[in-house]
Amino acid sequence: MRHSPISLADVEAAVARLAPHLTPTPVRQYPRLDADIGHGITVFVKHENHHPTQSFxxxxxxxxxxxxxxxxxxxxxxxxxxxxxxxxxxxxxxxxxxxxxxxxxxxxxxxxxxxxxxxxxxxxxxxxxxxxxxxxxxxxxxxxxxxxLHSTNDPLVVAGAGTMTLEYLRQAPELDALILALGGGSQSVGALTVAAALRPSLKVYAVGATGAPAQYESWRRGERLEGQASDTFAEGIATGSAYAFTFDALREGLAGFVQVTDEAMRAAIRDLLRYTGNLAEGAGAAGLAGLRVLAPQLAGQRVGIVMCGGNLSLAELRRTMDTP
Missing domain, CATH: 3.40.50.1100 (Rossmann fold)
Structure with missing residues (x-):
């Protein structure tokens, strides 16, 4: 990918650093989730919430x-x-x-x-x-x-995020598409870098919160916005700016970008708990919420989502479970 700020070699170096300290997170399939999504889609879920800090x-x-x-x-x-x-x-x-x-x-x-x-x-x-x-x-x-240690504008950070997709493709090489929550963009740019080198046919889609539209609007307009308003319970994607280190790669590489409401993410938290027995935070459920939007255009495909975080506060858990 022309505008990637990192290389596959950077990701592979990160794999070597992390291997003594982290074990691969599982990729699982849930037939009830497939049936719920419909459109002939086979859903793969990568459980990054199983890391020691419950997040990728x-x-x-x-x-x-x-x-x-x-x-x-x-x-x-x-x-x-x-x-x-x-x-x-x-x-x-x-x-x-x-x-x-x-x-x-x-x-x-x-x-x-x-x-x-x-x-x-x-x-x-x-x-x-x-x-x-x-x-x-x-x-x-x-x-x-x-x-x-900037959460986005750092090549070591983005290369670390890229290890997730490299691992994912080894576990589920048949994937056609990957849908990822987008905050700063490390997860998506890591995925785009790995896909460009190893699986150019893999399409990467981003999901943002309607209450934090800076990244989406930057991608849509083709210009990097900063200092925008942000109002969402999903703190992992409550981003008010697009970042210099990841913006060009996102603009060039993403197959699509959708926004989802807080209500849609809360519904996805409940669905993930129902179908997988795992608790996701707002950003961790954004992939599933985005898949519901994208499902008609991904009909018949093998689609990966990531439960990228499971650190939902007790207060937000109560609000989520009390929501109709």
């Missing part, structure tokens, strides 16, 4: 920390997150003895905050929106001389 972003965080030099790790690393990236780098910090600071928005998912602290990271709440949190993170990074 452990791949990103571990690769970002393990790929840093020893002096950088000794000084410490910092990142901004709504939770799952923070959990990934906190886990990596505990594994390697690297001091980690994680900046999160004020009012962030309390369970994610507690889990980050439990892994030994310093957690700082700053900013009402994620973009404001990033600004504070950069200020602290410069003031304290820390290594910045």
């Amino acid at each position: 972003k452990i791949r990103n965080g571990l690769n970002a920390v393990l790929g840093r030099s020893a002096p950088e790790r000794a000084r410490g690393c910092i990142g901004a997150s709504t939770g799952n990236h923070g959990l990934g780098i906190a886990y990596a910090g505990r594994l390697t003895g690297t001091p980690i600071t994680v900046c999160v928005p004020v009012g962030n998912n309390p369970e994610k905050n507690a889990a980050i602290r439990a892994l030994g990271a310093t957690l700082i709440e700053a900013g009402a929106r994620y973009d404001e949190t990033i600004a504070e993170c950069r200020r602290l990074q410069e003031a304290q001389g820390l290594a910045l």
Whole structure:
């Protein structure tokens, strides 16, 4: 892919770094889910929620920390997150003895905050929106001389995300399409890079939240938007900007991009719990919500979705289960 910011070799190097620390997550099929989706579609579900931090972003965080030099790790690393990236780098910090600071928005998912602290990271709440949190993170990074672990604009992060698709294709080489939640774009760009090198016929679709349209509108207009409004319970895709490192690859490579409502993601959480016995967070259910939109045009195909995160707060679980 012409505009990919990483290569297949970068992804393979990430596989080598992660292999001693992570086991492959399962890919499963659920006949009741196939029947529900209809259109002759065979659905494959990759359970990234089975990682130690219940999210694919452990791949990103571990690769970002393990790929840093020893002096950088000794000084410490910092990142901004709504939770799952923070959990990934906190886990990596505990594994390697690297001091980690994680900046999160004020009012962030309390369970994610507690889990980050439990892994030994310093957690700082700053900013009402994620973009404001990033600004504070950069200020602290410069003031304290820390290594910045950006959740998107980092080749090690995106290469770590790419290991998921490389693993997925080895487990389910027959896939025709892959539908992925899109926040910053590491998961999608990793997938596009792997697909371009190994399975050019594989189509990659993105799913965003209607309440956080910055990435979708950037893709639709062909220009990178920043500082846009964001209002969705799915914090993993509550993105107010498109990012320089991933934008060109997304614009060039995606086969399509759909938006889904919070209500559709809540329905998908309930469906995934019903059919798979697994609890997804909002972003973790976005793939299924997007598949419902895309199903007519994917009729008869073998489609992969990813339960990319399972860190739903108790408060959001109650709201989701109480919704008709």
